[in-house]
Amino acid sequence: MAKRKLSKRQKERIQTIQERRRQKMELRAEAALQDSDDEQLFEGLVITRHGQNLVVADQQANYVHCLFRQNIGHVVCGDRVVWQPTTEGQGVVTAILERSSALVRPNFSGEEKPLAANITQLVIVIAPEPPPSQYLVDQYLVAAENIGVKTVIALNKSDLFNSESLQDFEQEYAHYQATGYPIIQISAKYEHGLDPLVEHLKGETNILVGQSGVGKSSLINALLPDLDLLTGKLSEASGLGCHTTSATTLYDLPHGGQLIDSPGVRSFRFGNLTRQELEQGFKEFLPFLGQCKFSNCSHQQEPDCALRQAVKDGKIDPQRLKNFLHMAANLNKEY
Numbered sequence: 001m002a003k004r005k006l007s008k009r010q011k012e013r014i015q016t017i018q019e020r021r022r023q024k025m026e027l028r029a030e031a032a033l034q035d036s037d038d039e040q041l042f043e044g045l046v047i048t049r050h051g052q053n054l055v056v057a058d059q060q061a062n063y064v065h066c067l068f069r070q071n072i073g074h075v076v077c078g079d080r081v082v083w084q085p086t087t088e089g090q091g092v093v094t095a096i097l098e099r100s101s102a103l104v105r106p107n108f109s110g111e112e113k114p115l116a117a118n119i120t121q122l123v124i125v126i127a128p129e130p131p132p133s134q135y136l137v138d139q140y141l142v143a144a145e146n147i148g149v150k151t152v153i154a155l156n157k158s159d160l161f162n163s164e165s166l167q168d169f170e171q172e173y174a175h176y177q178a179t180g181y182p183i184i185q186i187s188a189k190y191e192h193g194l195d196p197l198v199e200h201l202k203g204e205t206n207i208l209v210g211q212s213g214v215g216k217s218s219l220i221n222a223l224l225p226d227l228d229l230l231t232g233k234l235s236e237a238s239g240l241g242c243h244t245t246s247a248t249t250l251y252d253l254p255h256g257g258q259l260i261d262s263p264g265v266r267s268f269r270f271g272n273l274t275r276q277e278l279e280q281g282f283k284e285f286l287p288f289l290g291q292c293k294f295s296n297c298s299h300q301q302e303p304d305c306a307l308r309q310a311v312k313d314g315k316i317d318p319q320r321l322k323n324f325l326h327m328a329a330n331l332n333k334e335y
């Protein structure tokens with residue numbers, strides 16, 4: 001897809017407007033801080049962000065409406081922050097604590113902007129309908145490996161399988177399980193088979209990804225039966241009226257763990273990778289990397305290629321190598 005190209009002047013104009021907004025918010029944040037006690041610093045978790053407004057959960061899980069100092073960096077959902085109370089239910093965020101992971105996406109000027117922070121697990125949702133693509137699954141896995149988070153694959157709409165089509169699927173996807181990517185069969189619509197997935201989500205900060213129509217919204221509704229109540233509570237806390245569902249938001253799962261949801265995150269893939277990062281995104285390749293006869297082996301037709309040998313020996317699935325080669329050929333072209 002072609003990127004929207006902005007002229008230098010347009011970019012400068014946007015930057016000027018953004019800078020003016022930042023200055024205005026800085027004044028508001030500083031004014032609020034003047035009446036607050038510098039000794040009162042608390043840790044909190046960013047639940048959602050609407051422009052310059054944050055909803056932060058304090059350590060008792062109460063929501064606080066916060067502004068933020070403008071020089072602290074780009075604060076996003078999932079960030080752990082330091083905040084200072086100003087008036088009842090309000091505060092100012094003065095620092096972002098170190099992130100364990102960040103999902104980033106390039107913005108209009110090619111800068112990488114974080115979408116969400118401190119995720120620990122990617123949940124890749126696939127379904128028999130629309131037909132699953134191993135290429136897309138592998139792209140998500142490469143992203144997860146590079147961000148350094150765990151992965152679980154949720155096979156939704158399992159109610160649509162008959163025994164024959166299920167067997168075909170299981171055969172085709174067996175190598176993922178063998179590589180250590182669990183696949184859990186569920187039906188979000190009939191709320192069937194969810195318990196093992198709920199177990200996997202416990203103790204993790206999860207995000208759901210997958211192509212349109214696989215049932216991500218249905219799954220979120222099944223996992224968060226009180227979603228309407230929660231979004232109502234958020235609207236109140238942010239003081240902004242209706243909580244827009246397009247904003248990235250962190251929810252506590254009723255049985256433990258957290259779920260970060262936003263349409264932008266759901267369709268996230270990965271940004272620019274180096275060839276080395278791509279290779280390392282295929283975790284079963286790791287023992288064979290550096291073992292080829294030629295150090296710059298393209299793993300296509302060179303003699304004594306360790307990866308192709310591993311495919312012959314049944315240690316790497318042929319489709320995984322094929323997808324890797326395809327991604328390698330497209331590096332820095334797709335984006």
Ligand SMILES: Nc1nc2c(ncn2[C@@H]2O[C@H](COP(=O)(O)OP(=O)(O)O)[C@@H](O)[C@H]2O)c(=O)[nH]1
Pocket residue numbers: 156157158159160186187188189190210211212213214215216217218219
């Ligand atoms: N048969 C069946 N249909 C489902 C299931 N989960 C979702 N769907 C249907 O699939 C369609 C797309 O679901 P949706 O949640 O909007 O997918 P999203 O685009 O990934 O958010 C809807 O018509 C759902 O009713 C399921 O487990 N089984």
Ligand SMILES: [Mg+2]
Pocket residue numbers: 216217218
């Ligand atoms: Mg949806």
Ligand SMILES: [Zn+2]
Pocket residue numbers: 292297298299300302304305306307308
């Ligand atoms: Zn090779």
